Amino acid sequence: MEHVDKTFNGTVTALKGMSLQVREGDFISLLGPSGCGKSTALRLISDLLHPTSGRITWAGDHDSGDLGVVFQEPTLMPWATVAQNVWLPFRLRGQPYTAVRDDVLEALKLVGLEKFQNSYPRELSGGMKMRVSIARAMVTRPRLILMDEPFAALDEITRFKLNNDLLRLKAAIGCTVIFVTHSVFESVFLSDRIVVMAARPGRVITELDVDAPYPRDADFRTSSEYAAFTRRATDALHDAMGEAA
Amino acid sequence: MSVADPTDPPLQLDADETARLRRKRLEKFGKWLLPALVLVIMLALWDRIVVWNEIPHYILPGPGLVFETLVKDWAMLFEALLVTVQITLMALAVAVVGGVGLAVLFTQSRLVEMSFYPYAVILQVTPIVAIAPLIFIYVDSRIAGLLLCAWLVAFFPVLSNTTLGLNSADHNLRDLFRIYGASRWQTLRFLQLPSALPYFLGGLRIAGGLSLIGAVVAEYVAGTGGLKSGLAFRILEAGYRLNIPRMFAALILIAVTGVIIFAGLSFLSHMLLRKWHESALKRDH
Numbered sequence: 001m002e003h004v005d006k007t008f009n010g011t012v013t014a015l016k017g018m019s020l021q022v023r024e025g026d027f028i029s030l031l032g033p034s035g036c037g038k039s040t041a042l043r044l045i046s047d048l049l050h051p052t053s054g055r056i057t058w059a060g061d062h063d064s065g066d067l068g069v070v071f072q073e074p075t076l077m078p079w080a081t082v083a084q085n086v087w088l089p090f091r092l093r094g095q096p097y098t099a100v101r102d103d104v105l106e107a108l109k110l111v112g113l114e115k116f117q118n119s120y121p122r123e124l125s126g127g128m129k130m131r132v133s134i135a136r137a138m139v140t141r142p143r144l145i146l147m148d149e150p151f152a153a154l155d156e157i158t159r160f161k162l163n164n165d166l167l168r169l170k171a172a173i174g175c176t177v178i179f180v181t182h183s184v185f186e187s188v189f190l191s192d193r194i195v196v197m198a199a200r201p202g203r204v205i206t207e208l209d210v211d212a213p214y215p216r217d218a219d220f221r222t223s224s225e226y227a228a229f230t231r232r233a234t235d236a237l238h239d240a241m242g243e244a245a
Numbered sequence: 246m247s248v249a250d251p252t253d254p255p256l257q258l259d260a261d262e263t264a265r266l267r268r269k270r271l272e273k274f275g276k277w278l279l280p281a282l283v284l285v286i287m288l289a290l291w292d293r294i295v296v297w298n299e300i301p302h303y304i305l306p307g308p309g310l311v312f313e314t315l316v317k318d319w320a321m322l323f324e325a326l327l328v329t330v331q332i333t334l335m336a337l338a339v340a341v342v343g344g345v346g347l348a349v350l351f352t353q354s355r356l357v358e359m360s361f362y363p364y365a366v367i368l369q370v371t372p373i374v375a376i377a378p379l380i381f382i383y384v385d386s387r388i389a390g391l392l393l394c395a396w397l398v399a400f401f402p403v404l405s406n407t408t409l410g411l412n413s414a415d416h417n418l419r420d421l422f423r424i425y426g427a428s429r430w431q432t433l434r435f436l437q438l439p440s441a442l443p444y445f446l447g448g449l450r451i452a453g454g455l456s457l458i459g460a461v462v463a464e465y466v467a468g469t470g471g472l473k474s475g476l477a478f479r480i481l482e483a484g485y486r487l488n489i490p491r492m493f494a495a496l497i498l499i500a501v502t503g504v505i506i507f508a509g510l511s512f513l514s515h516m517l518l519r520k521w522h523e524s525a526l527k528r529d530h
Contacts, residue, residue, distance in 0.1 A: 071420075078521045088421075088435075092431055120521050
């Protein structure tokens with residue numbers, strides 16, 4: 001099994017001296033208030049930004065198909081059908097649709113949207129658009145998926161459902177996920193590691209392990225174990241905010 | 246807001262709903278019926294003014310006489326119309342190629358944009374009537390001169406709208422394309438050009454009207470050079486001969502041509518965008 005290691009060591013003021021070891025198969029949440037550099041961290045990992053100092057390294061080779069990204073907005077191309085949107089990562093690598101149709105349909109099936117492959121994004125609800133976005137991120141079977149507050153704009157019911165689905169999908173394709181959120185509940189439910197961050201300057205305050213076993217479901221959400229983890233994460237976040245103020 | 250009559254039977258339609266339905270029906274018919282009605286009234290008024298005041302036809306012909314002239318001179322006018330339409334469409338085609346080409350060039354290289362954009366603006370803001378005589382001094386081919394004039398007027402809206410469109414691609418999508426290692430060409434082809442399409446089509450509709458204006462103005466300036474004459478030249482010629490009815494007839498043809506170009510381009514725009522763009526969506530409520 002391959003190990004994916006990353007080390008950041010300081011960027012502008014957005015992120016100061018951040019170090020993070022990511023292991024294959026981790027589900028890591030970056031939790032913190034606005035302006036704590038969570039999104040900056042993701043942009044660094046995805047190579048959209050370059051660190052001012054320090055470095056980010058991957059274990060082993062990696063190419064553009066090793067990374068999937070889901071933004072806060074679904075970020076779909078409105079002029080393309082659902083299937084064409086999911087095809088995009090392959091298309092940019094020069095693979096014709098016919099060659100990867102099975103992968104595209106498989107990804108859509110995983111998110112439960114195989115019936116909508118010929119729909120246009122405007123015909124879908126917010127939650128469905130986000131599913132398409134997730135399908136697009138997963139279609140190349142990447143080693144790492146970065147998610148930048150993907151469910152922040154959705155209502156709570158949809159959000160819970162997508163949280164459940166996300167865990168199922170992660171298990172299905174066995175990737176690593178780094179998930180940015182400012183919801184304590186979401187981070188505890190989803191991740192096995194929570195990185196608590198503080199703002200001004202953006203930095204890591206502490207790291208919590210959530211060692212409840214997967215699969216987690218609605219029962220876990222109402223368990224006392226879950227409540228205990230939530231409490232610990234909330235306290236850590238409070239400390240982080242207090243320290244920043 | 247209308248108040249419901251209390252004696253109304255308890256229909257499911259409340260006052261708002263009935264008012265809305267009535268408005269919708271009115272819109273549907275009114276859109277065609279009202280302009281047609283205005284046209285009929287105006288024509289009748291025009292006719293009556295001419296008849297009652299006994300205005301001679303070399304000052305103001307009545308609508309009947311204009312129509313008669315249109316039919317009588319149809320062969321000559323139609324030939325002229327074809328010339329004008331030909332110049333207009335060719336100019337529009339060149340405006341599209343030139344405008345989109347320049348816009349792509351501008352978005353590919355900021356240096357090119359900074360160097361040439363001001364000159365595109367200067368070309369646009371200088372009145373074509375002022376440039377046209379010079380063009381016909383230096384350009385031997387009359388067709389080429391006409392085309393150049395019409396193009397100068399028409400290319401700018403295509404250029405500026407397409408540039409705006411190419412630059413307005415969603416930023417997250419741009420990031421996504423970078424993450425997936427898209428080449429410049431791929432980003433242009435799969436992201437920027439589709440994003441620019443609605444803007445381009447908006448510019449195209451303006452350019453369609455402008456290329457007709459450009460063609461007509463250029464014809465006025467160019468006069469007749471032995472070649473076949475377009476509608477604008479026919480208007481000038483009829484003016485010298487005080488053939489006012491023919492001037493009106495030619496004018497009507499130009500106006501109708503403009504409307505058809507606009508309608509055609511609007512239809513094209515609707516067909517290209519109807520599946521996905523907000524502007525082409527029907528909303529029921």
